[in-house]
Amino acid sequence: MKPRSTGLLALAEELQSYILSFLPHQDILRCTSVCKTLRQTYMTSSELQYITELGGQQLLPVPDTDLDNHTSISKRLQLLRDKAHAWFKFDIHSFETISMPEQFHDAKTSLADGHLCLFNEDEQSAKIFPILPKPSQHKIERDWPSGSLCSIQNADSIEVFMDPAQNLIAIACMIADETLGMDDERLYIDLGALDGNDAVHPEAAGKTLFLSVLPRCEDGLYTIENWKLEGLGRHIAFRRSLLVHEGSYKFGEEIWFLQIWDWQKSTTSSCVLSDTIINPEVGESLDFCFLGNDRLLIVSRDLKLYSIEDLSQAPRLLACFLMPVSVTGIQCLLPMDNIAHSSQLQMQAQRTLWTSDPKNRILSLITRTRDATNSFTFVISTRIFFDPQAGVFDGMAEIPWECWGPSNARVFVHNWRCRVGVSGNRVLQAFPTTDATAEDHPEDMDYKLHMMDFSPLAVERRQGLGIVVTEPSTIEITESAETLTTSLPYVEVVSDRVFGADQVIDIWVDKDRIYLPKLNSEESDSDGIDELEVIEI
Template sequence: MTVALLQLPLELLCHALIFLPSRDILRVSVTCKYFKAAVDNSPRLQYILDLAFYQMVSAKSLESGSFISTRSNLLRGREHAWKHMKYKKKCTLPIPQTGHVYEFAGGIYGNATGSLIHFVKLPTAENMQSMRGWTHPTTSWILVDFTFSPADDLLVVVAHPESEEAHAYDIHLRTLSTNEAHPRAASSTLHSINRSLISHEFSEPASAIKVQVVGDFVALLCRDVLLPTYELGASLQIWNWTEKRETKITKTFLDGIDDFSFLSNNAFLVLTVIGIIELYTFPEDLSGPPKCTGRYALPELKQEYIYSCTFMSGNPTPGSGVPCSGGGQLEDGQLFQPDPDKQLLVFFVSIISQSDMEEAQSFIFFVDLVHFFQQNTVTKILLADPELENMPVPWSVWGLEHTRWFPESEATDWQHALYGYKAVETINCDPTNQLSQEPRRLRIRDFNPNVLKDNQRENNSGWKGHIVTGSLVDGTNLPFAEPLGAGLPYREIVSEEKFNVTEVMMDDCRILLLKREAGGELKSIDVLMM
């Protein structure tokens, strides 16, 4: 077989190799000098290997747009900028009247006020002229929350019904570009649970719900729902918004849940209020309701402590599509995005003492998403045992090797951002004042295992970062009754420059620096372009 391949013209050999997984391309390249030369001298094969190394996937076909070598150079250049915290350009976004409900996805920032949703398509360092803005009126809705998917030109608005309808929320499915009824939507408006089940009626904050869209699914979490027992629980409703016959799945959680997030088009996680992570999966053909296929315990706490609040975030939303490339104002220059199966989730945890309910201790921890799809042997055995069906996998079995914990001095999530395997946070330079308005430094962490392995071979002259491997974190001197673990090594760098920032967001090539006044009013948004 090898002899036959050696007789192929070089162009034909390279074309055949592009259909192999990146790992197999590497294996082929070490079999003989001819194959190695073929791989080394093929821009297309090198681009495939670069994407795999940086845990990215192509957001546009290899046949469209820029030359392959240009894409590789752009990818490597951005990764170099992240490693050295060297942004190429900086701009300030125009800020109209702003509100407290906002979203950032696919290079688009959206902010809702009382009567409008303002959108800004952000520029890149390579195309500063691409920034543009537009607005959609919301005067016909009593807006509660919104989200959007540029991949589907989809805007999802959660609002209260105008009239005294029996349901609590309308979910409007519009086009992000023109605010028209979405052509793929079977119905332009979906209806959520009965109004009588919502405990807060019209005075509830936006935090009482969460809306998420992934592919053909729209999901709405209502955190405070009255149960038949007159206790509070939670309701999660999931629609296939493209089906002609409305398909709605409703799951009620008697103990309540703090948060949920899709992991893929057919799986999602739920965070219960008692510190259990539950994994739900749909049948492969999506023909039936989801089933709980895994339960994972957070670290056991000392007797006097309880989990008071936990929530999670992934960016981009695992399972979400690639940016829109159909033209118009949503046309995006994004060429690559994180591999949807290989990225981080970040969990924010608040713990209180039952003897002092006012004093909370906060932590964050990162989890490699791949763990929930490739469990270790012990985890698989525990999940497969029918006698242990309702028992969560202990933290000591799954968490020690697959997470990284950090204590938080500020009981907020807004100083952290996440994208793929990278995380950015702001560093308060005034330890005496948690809510200091003084300029802050930025810390960038990269958990990509490939860059950690390759760091020893790279030329690191001038690099001011370091690798953190860590040792076992003994949580017993904290509220925890067991060790937290020391998994997920990472590469870290802290900026020398300080920035006017209180809140940070990010994507593949940008850091958004949001500056808020002490009262929460948005003052400015600066964009660093890598």
């Protein structure tokens, strides 16, 4: 109740705006809702509106960028508001098609930062190139002929990870000595620059990352089931699983090992996780993903959240989130524009003004029940993994599904032919146009694309196409005859274009486009992908 002459309201409007700019976006809105003077300050300040728009869309600004230096606040605000409404145009009839290089029709294919990344393990070759690049886009195009991928002598490349945002390629290489047992295979992670032949990536601590340990059991009693190489920002992780057949272990027991490096600081790491899964069913029984720079999620029968802030020691378990069903065949999907907020991402920083907030993204889990009678898509808000009130800092605490899941997730019945794409808070999934029966063959059914936006701002101020879904939805679990009810709000837009099963074999989506890989034509002897349909949003 101080006199106006000495209070905040007595300051010039520019100073009021400057002071308010230090507040979180929710507090800015609270201040402007209780004071007419501050409301007027807000309405005339593009900077304050930009801050609240970023917060409402759950985005983080990327500082010190070329765009940031040359784009006015008012222009950035307009771009951001346009972005919020872009999906509701959803015109998927206008598209372009690009051809896949013939030698990569059967390659492992991924999308990163507007680039197509291809790896042919049989040919030991790789390729990266931009997809219909825009004039402002930083473009990387490079081929690795057969045998040129791994710099380690007498080694085969088994997995490749490319990150154009950091000009990084990481290659998992295996050296096998026929005179030794399988336990004596040597595994390394080879690092390089995507845009050149430099011996060492300019930001890397060294050329090669070394594994600390490997899963072991008696010679000849297991086969390598699978492996995964993944990175985010300064972190790279490698997971290797062994499936045991006989011996002192139970038949079908899976032994897995995961190691994480800060590739910019050290070529070695003590950040190692390992465990055993008893009698895993056919299909992936384990997956993992990074949740920002300091958290890792292990997805198996339950969701285990780990802190990876200190890579000099094993990851620290923060909490275990119990799942409502016993699942296998797990696939963990994070947004394709999953960029770590880091000042070191200079290449990415030159091309964007904002990035999605790791604390406010959507995680999608593709699962099936143990008896294979049901498949589900779990759409989960990552905020639950950062919320102290949710009990994630209780160490070994197990959090029941009822305490965390229903209000932070949506669960959909998943057809094995339906694919899922994730971008920020948006999920794109193909659903059959009619309810399937036991006699229906998925390959003979028609599908439509459903775009679901789980951003609270989209739900609050939906415009144009789509409907707001806030009421709970319930599905039945055949295996246990139980029901599963979830209620995470979202906006849904359904395409009017109908797709055949062979047109939705996979779905990729980023902040600007939808990508639909196409199966090889009937004349081809291959079952791989030979075309990519690109739909601008």
